[in-house]
Amino acid sequence: METSKPHVALLPLPGIGHMIPYLGLGKLFATHHNFKVTIFLVSIDHLSQKQSKTIISEMSNGLFNVVQLPQIDITKLIDPNATMGIRLPVIMREIVPAFRSSIATMKPRPSVLITDIFGTDAFSVAEEFNMSKYVFPVVHAWLISLTIYTPILDKEVKGEYVHQKEPLKIPGCASIRVEDLFDPLLDRTNQQYDEYVRAGIRLRMSDGVLINSWEELEPKTFAALRDDKLLGCVLERPVYPVGPVVTQSSDLSKSGLLFDWLNKQLNDSVVYVSFGSGATLSHEQTTELAFGLELSKQRFIWVVHAPTEESGDKAYLKGRSGDENHDQFGYLPEGFMSRIQNVGFVISDWVSQVDILSHPSIGAFISQCGWNSTLESILKGIPIIAFPLFAEQKMTATMLTEEFGMAVRLEVLPSNKVVGREEIQNKVRKIMVDKEGHGIRDRVNELKYSAEKAMCKGGSSYRALSELAKSFEAHMQL
Template sequence: METSKPHVGLLPLPGMGHLIPYLGLGKLFATHHNFKITIFLVSIDHSSQTESKTIISEMSNELCNIVQLPPVDITSLVDPNATIGVRLPVTMREIVPAFRSSIATIMPCPTVLITDIFGTDAFSVADEFDMLKYVFVSLHAWFLALTIYTPILDKEVKGEYVHQKEPLKIPGCASVRVEDLFDPLLDWTNQQYDEYMRAGIRLRMSDGVLVNSWEELQPKTFAALRDDKLLGCVLKSPVYPVGPVVTQSDDSSKSGLLFDWLNKQPNDSVVYVSFGSGATLSHEQMTELAFGLELSKQRFVWVVRAPTEKSGDKAYLKGRSGDENHDQFGYLPKGFMSRIQNVGFVISDWVSQVDILSHPSIGAFISHCGWNSTLESILNGVPIIAFPLFAEQKMNATMLTEEFGMAVRLEVLPSNKVVGREEIQNKVRKIMVDKEGHGIRDRVNELKYSAEKALCKGGSSYRALSELAKSFEARMQLQNE
C-alpha cells in the first residue's frame, strides 16, 4: 500500500508579487516530493483578486488546489489613506476566521501551514488542527535579519532611526544605512511600525523559516541567522534557504508584436524597463525617464503605467496597466512615440516579465529592485540599473551594487527626488556601452551559475527543500500512528 504524502497549505499575502513565489514553492513541493498543495488566496481589494486570478490562469495550477477566501472588510479598522504596510497585516488578521472555516472543510487537513511574516495570526488555526507552522520569507536573508532584530533595535536605539548618524548594526550581518530603511521603520508613531515590529516578534513562533535565497548568495547572513551567539539566539527556529523560487519562462507564450520586435534585435542590445505590478512614477519622473531613454540611443522595451502624484508605499497598488482610457501613452512627452519608433517598444498591457528577461536580445534591466524581479534578472544573466521606489527596494539596491556587484545605482534615490534624464542616459550607457558594463555582466552571469547550481539535485537549495520534506513526512507519520 502506497504511503500518503503530506498536505501543505500555503497562505500568501495579496498581490501578484507575493503570490508568484508561493506558487513556485508549491510547485517545487508537488513536483519534487509529490506533496498535495493547497494555496489559499487572500484579496485586499477587487483589483488584487483579479490580479491573482490572472497570474494563476497564466501559470499551470494543475499541481495546486486553489481556494479563494472570501474578502474581508477592513474599512472600519484602518484609515482610508492607510499604506500597504498597514492594510496588508490588518487584512491577514481579519482573514483568520475565514481561513479556519476553510481548513475545517478540507479532508485530509493540511499537515503544514506556510505563510508570510504578516500571516502568523493563522498560527492559531495551525495549532488547533495540529499543523506544523512555517514562515516563507519571499525576500532575502538580510531582510529576515533586520525583521527579527528590529524589536531589539527598538529597545537599544535612542530616538527615531531617521535621526541616527550611524548605520543600524545587526550582529554578524551588513549594517543598514538610515537612507536605505523602508517606510515602516521611518516613523515610530505610525501603525505600520507597530505592525512590522509585531511581525518580527511573531515570526519566532514558527517551526522554521524558508527564505527565497540560496546559501552561496548570502553565506555570512545565513551563518549569523544560525549562530546562537549572533541572530540564532533571537530567531531560534531553523532557517532553510530554498531559492531562487521564481516563475519559469514558457517559450510557447513568446508570441505577438513585442516578441516579433525582440526577435529582430541583436543579442544583449535592448534595455528592459519595468517597475513591477504595483509601482507607479510621477508624471515628472516619467517624462525624465522617457527623455533619458531617448538620449541614450539604446534600444528599449518599456512597460508603462499611468503616472500618479503619490510616491513610495503610498503609490503601491494605486496605478496599474490597462487603464480605462485608451490613450495609454498620452502622458508621455509630445512626439516621443514617433521619435523612438525604430528603437523603442512601449506597452501598457500585462506581459510576462520572465519571458522578456529570458529573451536573448535583453541586455539590461531598469528595475525597482523588487526581489522577484531581481531573482528573475539573476537567473537570466541580466544586469540591473537600480531604480528603487518603496518597501525594502533601497536595501536591495544597495546589496545588488555593493555586495553582489551586478547593478549600477543612481546618484539620487528615486523615492526622494526626480532622477534627471542625463543621469538615466549615463547609467544606461554605462551598462550597455562602457567597458565597466562588461564586468557587471560577467558578475551577474557568475550569480546565474550559482543560482542554477543551488537548485540542481545535490545543490544547497535542493538539499534544504529535501530536509524540509523529510520533517513534513515525519510529522505526518506521527499523526497517522
C-alpha cells in the same frame, strides 16, 4: 505502515509579487516531493482577483488546488492614506476567519501552513487543526535578519533610527545605513512600525523560516541566523535557504507584437524597464524617464503605467484603474511615441516578466529592485540599473551594487527625488555601451551559475528543500 503525503497550504499576501514565489514553491513541493498543495488567494478588488487567476492559469499547470478567499474590505479599519506596511497586516488579520472556515471543510485537511511574516495570525488556525507552521517571506536573508533583530533594536535604540549617526548594527550581518532603512523603520510613531516589530516577534512562533535565497549568495547572513551566539539565539528556529524560487519562463516561441518585435533585435541590445506589478511613478518622474530612455539611443521595452499623485508605497495595491481612464499613453511626453517608433516598445498590459528577461535580446533591466525581479535577473544573467522606490528596495539596491557587483545605482534615491533624464541616459549607456558594463555582466553571470548550482540535485537549496520536506513528513507521524 505507509503514511499519506503531506498536504501543504500556502497563504501568500495579496499582490502578484507575493503570489508568484508561492506558486514556484508550490511547484517544487508538487513535482519534487509529490505533495498535495493548495494555494489560498487573498484579493483586495476584482482587478487583482482577475490578474491572479490569469497568472495561475498560465503558471500552475494544474499541479495544485486554488482556493479564492472572499475579498476583504478594510476601508473602515484604516486611514485612506495608510501605507502598505499597515494595509497588509490588517488584510491578513481580517482574512483569518474565512481561511479557518475553508480549512475546516477540507478533506483531507492540510498538514502544513506556509505564510508570510504578516500572515502569522493564521497560526491560530494551524494550531487548531494540528498543522505545522512556517514562514516564507519573499525577501532576502539580510532583511530577515533585520526583521528578527528589530524587537531588540526597539529596546536598545533611543529616538528615531533616521537620526542615528551610525548605521544600525545587526550581529554577524552587514549594517544598515540610515539612508537605506526599510520603510517601516523610518517613523517609530507610525502604526506600520508597530506592525513590523510585531512581525519580528511572531516570526519566532513558527516552526521554521524559508528564505528565497541560497547559501552561497548570502553566506555571512545565513551563518549569523544559525549562530547561537549571534542571531540564532534570537530566532531559535531552523532556517531553510530554498531559493531562488521563481516561476520559469514558458514557451519562448511566444507570439504577439511584443515578442515579434523582440525577435528582430540583436542579442543584449534591449533595455527592459519595469517597476513591478504594484508600483507607479509620479507624472514628473514618468516624463524624465521617457526622455532619459530616448536620449540614451538604446532600444528598450517599457512596461508603463499611468502616473499617480501618490507613488511608491502609498500607490501599491491600489489597482490599475488609472490606466483605463487615460488615453492610451497620453500621459507620455508629446511626440514621444512617434519619435521612438523604431527603437522602443511601450506596453501597459500585464506581461510575463520572466518571459521577457529570458529573451536573448535583453541586455539590461531598469528595476525597482524587488526581490522577485532581482532573482529573475540573476537567473537570466541580466545586469540591473537600480531604481528603488519603497519597502526593502533601497537595501536590495545597496546589496546588488556594493556586495554583488551586478548593478549600477543612481546618484539620487528615486524615493526622495526625481531622477533626471541625463542621469537615466548615463546609467543606461554605462551598462549597454561603456567598458564597465562588461565587468558587471561577467559578475551577474557568475551569480547565475551559483544560483543554478544551488537548485540542482545535490545543491545547497535542493538539500534544504529536501530537509524541509522531511520535517513535514515527521510532523504527520506525531
